[in-house]
Each structure stands twice: as structure tokens, then as C-alpha cells.
Amino acid sequence: MKKVIIVVALLLGTTTLFAQSINWVSMDEALALQKKAPKKIMIDMYTSWCGPCKMLDKNTFTNKDLIAFVNEHYYAVKFNAEGNEVVNFKDQKFTNPNYKPEKAKRRNSPHQFSRYLGVTAYPTMVFLGLEGELIAPIPGYQTAQQMELYLKLFKDDIYKKMNSQEAFNSYYKSFVPSFMP
Secondary structure: HHHHHHHHHHHHHHHHHHHHOOOEEHHHHHHHHHHHHOEEEEEEEEEEOOOOHHHHHHHHOOOOOOOHHHHHHHEEEEEOOOOOEEEOOOEEEOOOOOOOOHHHHOOOOOHHHHHOOOOOOEEEEEEEEEOOOOOEEEEEEOOOHHHHHHHHHHHHOOHHOOOOOHHHHHHHHHOOOOOOO
8 A cells, every 4th residue: 555655646746847847839839829829938049068058957947936937928949059940930931051960969050040039159048029029138047036037027028118238237236036946
């Protein structure tokens, strides 16, 4: 009987663990979803060889508060910035014509879509508005609490009221994160 209880407990714990993750979709799926139910898009531009990208997956994207917030307010896209996925965006088709499959686990050619969005470092979180317009690329590793600042800044369109670096600095200094570490 004890073994059955332990197995059931493990299964329930595993189900709970898997249920609490960001709902990642492809870029094309996010754009289609956005047409049906408007939400902004958050893109995790990563590469397979990037250490800080793996830290984001392990430390930041596992934060329960961040997961809940992203799933409620954004369409989340995980995009390999050196991969070979085809993206249809703003009536353009983006590919990676210089992609080499034998280099899939190491540095490869940058994707046309990542170049189009101005991504030059990994990881970079790219935020797009309700019409697919570029809000901002945020380069570098971010903790859940650091990411919270940007998630809320863009979700609530606070950034639209900021007309200077000084205004952003003031927001940054006064921001109190609520996501638990």
C-alpha cells in the first residue's frame, strides 16, 4: 500500500511540475493567436550554445509568479536565433539561408528574423506590441524580478509615457518587484 501511495504522490508532483511552465508557442502561432485574442508577444531569442540562455530556462522561466504573469498577459515565443525555423512576419518570409545542420549544437549563422529585430546578443528578450510592432529588445540574462520590471512596463504601456532616459531611471529606481525569488 505504501508503494502505491508513493507512486501516486510522485505522479501528482510530476503533473503539477509540468503544468507550471510557460506556454511557449512558435512565432507564427503567436501571431495567429494575437489576431483572435490580442496580447503582446514576448520572444526569448536564444541559441543552443548560450550559457546565459540556459540559465534563463533553469532559473528565470521556472519562477511561478513569472510563469503565471507571462501566461496571462503575453504570448511567449522561444526562438532559436541561429536556427532554421521559417517565420512569416509582416508580409515577409524570414529564414536562415546560411544555416548548417552540422553546427546545430554550436555557433551557427544568425537567423534573418533575429537580425530584423536587431538582436545582436544572446539571450535577448524581444517585446512586440498588439500590432506586431517592436517595443524593445532587452539583451542579457535577467532574473525573474528583473524581468518583472519589463513585463509590467510593456504590458501596461507605461513605456509610452516615458519621454526620456531620466523618466525610465525614475521608474526603475521606484519599481518594487512582487515576484517571489
